[in-house]
Amino acid sequence: MEIRHLQSFIALAEEGQFTAAARKLNIVQSGLSVTIKEMEQELGVQLVNRATRNLSLTHGGELFLEYARSSLATLNEVRLLASPTGFEPVLSP
């Protein structure tokens, strides 16, 4: 699982629809469909209840949504705090 796939899942949860989420993510619907399936495989947890026009999160999906959001938020903090503030000089080789 790629970290960017957390974004994919968040988008799906927010849009409530593969097609719309994929559009938002600038990827194609089929790709998102496969990606979410693979995430479910890797986690061993079903994330969404699929119905052609009614998508909902499972209990696991809700949990994972929280995880994905806080994980990405923390990652952004790391990015921000680590480099410009902490001023790590690049080692000259």
Place this chain on the structure above:
Amino acid sequence: MEIRHLQSFIALAEEGQFTAAARKLNIVQSGLSVTIKEMEQELGVQLVNRATRNLSLTHGGELFLEYARSSLATLNEVRLLASPTGFEPVLSP
């Protein structure tokens, strides 16, 4: 960045050495070297100070280590809580 790469970075931080960390991860040293470089690229943050026989984490590396640990810990909780306990019946297609 793959989620498994968080493990790679944690191993590197703990072992303090690419060779030993790679061995622990059952991957090859050169692969780990490249992976960490790519993570630094993707994050825009230098994670380790490299010296042939003295490796240390940068400030960003310390921050990222905390992130990696808590992220993986939470992910494991999700895995555990979501599926056997919550008992999500697999939808019959």
Place this chain on the structure above:
DNA sequence: TAAAAATACTCCATAGGTATTTTAT
């Protein structure tokens, strides 16, 4: 000079694309 890290390739797995089919309204 002997360890650890980096570099240069090669290969294969897979993310994401196009095209199409299935499904439910």
Place this chain on the structure above:
DNA sequence: ATAAAATACCTATGGAGTATTTTTA
């Protein structure tokens, strides 16, 4: 009949391997 999801296939990217070179203690 239409809109959404799934499936089948293809391609390109990149993770990880082997072999080798550089580095410094």
